[in-house]
Amino acid sequence: MNAWSEAETVDLRGPLDVTSAATVLLDSESVVIGWSEAAEDLFGYEPREILGRPLETLIVGRTAQVQPFIELLDRPVSAACRSEASVARHRDGHRIELATTICSLAGPDGAPQIMVAAPLEPLRSWEAHQAMLRGLATQSPIGLGIYDTDLRLTWINAKYQSEIDRKFSEYAGKRVNELYDGGEVISEGHPPRLEDVMQSVIDTGEPVFGLLYEARPPADPEHDHVWSCAYYRLTDADGHVIGVCEDALDITERYRAQQRLALTVRAGVRIGTTLDMITTCREIAEVAIPAFADSVAVDLVEGVLEGEEPRLHGETQSLIRVVERFGTPYAHAGSEDAPSAGPYPVEYETGSPQMTSLVSRKAVTLDGGRRAETDEGEETGAHSTLAVPLRARGTTMGLVTFLRSDNPAPFENEELALANELATRTALSIDNARRYTRERASALTLQRNLLPRGLPEQSAVDVAHRYLPSDIGLGVGGDWFDVIALSGTRVGMVVGDVVGHGVNAAATMGRLRTTVRALARLDLSPDELLSRLDDLVLQGAEDQEAGAVPATDEGLGVACLYAVYDPVSRKCTAARAGHPPAASVDPEGNFKLLDIPPGPPLGVGGLPFESMEIELPEGSLLALFTGGLVQDRDRDIDTGVAKLKGVLTDRESTLEELCDRALSELQPDGPATDDAALLLARTHELGADQVIGWELDAEPSSVSRARTLVLDQLAEWDLDELGFSTELVVSELVTNAVRHAVGPVYLRLIRDRSLHCEVSDKGHTSPNLRHSATDDEGGRGLFIVAQMVQRWGTRYTPTGKTIWTEQALP
Template identity: 55%
Template sequence: MSATRAADAADDFRGPLDIARAATVVLDGRDTVVGWSPAATELLGFGAHEAVGRPLSAFLSPLPAEGPLPAASDRPAGVEPRGTSGLSVPSARPGPGPPSGGNEIRLARHRNGHELLVATTVCALAGGAGGHGADSPGRVLVAAELGALRQWESRLALLQGLATQSPVGLAIYDTDLRLTWSNTAYEREIGKPLAEYRGMRADELYSGGTFVTPGYPKTLDAVMHHVIDTGEPILDLHFQGIPPSDPGTEHLWSCSYYRLQDANGHVFGVCEDAFDISDRQRAQQRLALLVEVGRRIGTVLDVVTTAEEIAEVTVPEFAAAVRVDVARVTVMSGELPATGSSAAMDLLRVGEHSVDPAAADAAEPLDPGAPGSPADRYPPATYPPGSPQDRSLASGGLVLDDNVLVVPLRVGGSVLGLVTFVRSPRPQVPERPLSPGPADTFDNGEVALADELAARAAVCIDNARRFTRERSASLALQRQLLPHHVPPQSAVEIAYRYLPSDDVTGVGGDWFDVIPLSGTRVGLVVGDVVGHGLQAAATMGRLRTSVRAFAQLDMAPDELLTRLDDLVGQPLDERPGARDGAASDAYDELTTGATCLYAVYDPVSRRCVMARAGHLPPAVVHPDGRVTFPDLPAGPPLGLGGLPFESMEIELPVGSLLALFTDGLVEARDHDIDQGLNALGRVLGDPAASLEELCDRAVSELVPDATTADDTALLLARTRQLDEGQVAEWELPAEATAAGRARELTNRQLDLWGLEELSFATELVVSELVTNAVRYGGGPLRLRLIRDRTLLCEVADTGHTSPHLRHSAEDDEGGRGLFIVAQLVQRWGTRYTPAGKTIWTEQAFPQVESG
């Protein structure tokens, strides 16, 4: 059979035993062939002249009752042995054949010698055998190859299945778009038997429906006309509408349309196949919602913001209204609610969203930007006994009540709050009714989806809660470690600002300090620890404490930074507790890369000595408003080691402004440090402004929203100079008579200052210090008295040996002088200079008795 002929046969729905296409043999009463069709020649290979007159048994024989079928190589394709393919093979029996109208499988012999199985049927001719003699035509035998018959039967079964069992709805519309036929699935969709809606138009059956696939016509009428007119099929076109069998519920179908033509090519209609993909669409929407939840929830580590994101992302895709209530302690301090019964949990309404703006306007408003604590900005959430929310809190599980679904926000064994999803117009809380939504219930899949949404949201809220708790602890630690109050200083006027970093970045390790030093000097320090959180705050506290301790030893700035660098870079095995195998975690994670700037200002000489370890240089504003940034040697950040630190000394006119700051003030995402330094210089270059005004201007100009990604510290110091009448200084020779001369000068100066009550004690102090300088130091000696908030006495020599306070034995002839000095003064100490050392003491003024 040619390929064209085979294709035609495949498209021919007539059966293989149809007399118009099957092999036909006319038999007489003796089963002798008296007629032979061309199809018979094509099937068996014998021409009519070879077959006519021969018995039928020469071409066909009944199958044996027992024994094998022909070999597989000789069997037609698709034919299996008996008992293996489900093929029913009747028992062979002698005789001319089965009764008229019966079908029988027989073994046929082809002209070329091979055998094949054929299906045969026999029908009698009117007036045949018995009426016109044995040689007259009496019966017609129709035969077809068994494989073709089975293929045809399969096609019939397919058509039957499409008509009665297929889940795909099939319908045929004529050229006027009136329905002429539909299968069982279509009948179920319409909800009526075919006879009741045959002849109706498609747009009458699905009024209000529309195609939602972009780029195609929107109506059924337009799509079908397009297919009929052009002959182009349209596949997988999505149609949205309400089926008659399910009023009130929108469905989505995947539809395909193709034109129908008869054998002569005449167009007589269009076929529609439609498959309801509503469930698939809902599953895709749920998956998309989960993806969107993962993308939009938890963008910042803030409990309230996360709760608001939950409400926004689920309306209107999942519910008509959503409320999120979170435990008060979680919102305010990041703590977990108390364990035990959740029914009495104190909740705050922190998130709410609705598809109905009117209902949202009528509800008690949420005001995240209001001042005060979260408890003041968000209303309490209370629910009456027996409400779905109350039952969910009591049970710890989700509750579905009509069109209200309440899901707890659970983390481990704790409940952080509740999420309420609503699809009903029923108000759930009398004082704040939820807005009405689509009248729809939650099915099992949507309940599972809500549970998954709440689980993901709970993880995000718990992360935000943990961050809130750590940030609160870090801020508390930071506030304790930073100066609470800077006492007034004679050397400088002080103002400062400190801004912690934003909620996203977390608390950093910036710090500043003002340290009173001997000789009315003052130490100014600002520093920055790399990193954020508790570790950075703790490291900042250790560094600040260390700087204060080193500064009290009157170390020069470069020496102080060297000691601080050694502390930060201390090997792990040398840190406290390391030898016992219990090194403190606080020391394990000492941050390397911390920066520091330390400056010492002397109001007597107006000299300022400063050094920095990887920190930005200070800004110096001269009395005329000119701003400079001294070219101070940078030095490496603390903890790196290897390079020495260098100091720079400058003289500052009275009224100069010294500004120390961290990079959080001058560096931001939208500008670099140079731009920030220029802006700071413009702000500070106003000599008439007070320090407090300059601080406020600097913060508003450089940190306009009062939050940065890094901590911000700004320390302003306006220099002063002690009046000449407050300082008395003399040079003495390193001789034995120097002590007496020192006592004489001291008494005279104290009389001028009106401090005669301090003369006796001060004489003893000066005499002892000068005597020690003559004996153990070198000349010339310098004696200086300073009248400030206390009386300061200083004796300087060229020696570098340090006196030590000790208890003398009873038989010692000396060693008691410094002990006596320590009893007469408030404080005393030693500071070293390049030229030698200075021993200083500090005495309080006599208290003035009130009248």
């Protein structure tokens, strides 16, 4: 309280208190007639030196310092008193700035007066303190309250009273839980009841700062408010505890803004963690409940889940409910037990917030409207609805509906920006997942078309295979395998590993697999096949450098192993390019890695490729596999091969069972860091009654002998129906060999799934099929042969060549 501001009384407390200020008694002529010890200390005069002297001896003028304060002092305190800011002269001559109050003792003029004086600076400081206290009581934005030791309210300031909005006498003496409805401490590390916090402050004397308290004040019982509170113990001059003081600042708006910001940050971390659309929709519900909404429903435009481009059709749009969540959030949106009501079709009426949001492409709110219902028809109790479209890259893919039921506050304008942010993040993630789904479908289609759908029927080997891509979501990798039927009942087997994953790797794998099949049909040896395949890969790399084809690295560094097994000789010939060797298990269960000479990966160049040849007993198991099956980051290849050995040496299991066991032993946790391919082949031998051969001299008479031998053998095999065509084929091929080649001619017949006829000689010149002119005397024989058989071709050997044909059995 300002000592100069009261019109009726004089407040002499503080520096001007008569018990501490300098006091001078004056007569009616302003002559000093009384002198206090404090006056002696202030002015330096002893009583004998100043008594009887006029006041002007002390007061020599008025001060010019701090004009607003002077004006304050110049106002009369009462009719009998006046206050001034004066300049006095000390006995030693220095000047003193004073605040003085002079009052008449009796009232009428001519009566004695009393003057109270104090230095101006301490008074000014005291006045500032008084102003501060007055401001805390009347103008401070911080609510102040004093509770006694029983935690009953004894005093409040004006801010506190505005929150209570009643006369102080109506609630004085009440405890805090009687003043606020449903109040709770929301700061971690403190008791939930505010009274417990205050009691702890009284008991321990430790102050509490920055405590957050949420409640509904009596002045606004419909909305929750948040205060930042401080509590400290109050003691009297003797140190006795008299209560606890509360400082409370309403930070509701700031707290809500911080909560919205925290929710935005959490959304950035939690939404879009996978490329699964349903999981993404669950994640926005997880983020929004219960901090933003009490219930969340997510609907997508029909076709989005299948990866299709969403198309809106006005107010007749078909929507699919993907997620519907009421109550508390789930622990993890991607877990199997995460609840989800969808997907199922939903319809909204024209004019509903949802349909209005879809049509306008804006967020739409509805307060106090029809209460929402679950799909079982039960009311959710929602009183406020906020529908926000899910838009990304200019396309609307659906909408998300936020509902409030437990939270009494409706959705406000400040929260629309947050809702739009949540919807935008979700929409971008959904669109990414939709594009991924579309690409995945395309990649799976590509993979199905490129990998073998079925292996050819042949008698050389029984086969089983497995392929496990590392990208289990996309389902496409760069590993491949194939089994190729060759001439003479032989079979070619190949496994390969393309660097990388995805569509590009699958496309490269498809090109290489097709190329290997084409080269294998030429009956090339394994080392020559890999050499030609290497040339093609290098040529593709050169085309990329020249810009003739799009740049891609998948073709470089390809690993490949190619093996050919002949069931007649039981010999297996194999070569490899940067690939792990194949393994074999003989009928007795002895396991070994084949000593195939290593070659560089395709496209790298350097060392030539070499083949190795091994004779396999009938019933041997041949295993071709890629590096991803036996090696990963946590396991070297030797450990993987040892595990594979333990599986393959089981002679009691079928090939299919061995494949399954190999994957379960070597890939127990599913796909590893690299694709894995496994091809198992159980070898067979053609019996002596299926193969017969003759060596003929290179002379014309051998042609007639060859026809006779073939016809007799066909009769023995009950294949007389093929006699005419086979006789013609043998006659033409032996004639060409006798006429154009050197050395003996070897004729062989093989009866398997088809009839194979082979004529071998020492020459390296292959006959050419041509169309003879009408006046040509020859050149029609090979053309006739080609018309009478299913297939024919030339196979080169280190000592010559073999012309072969195949005919279907009757």
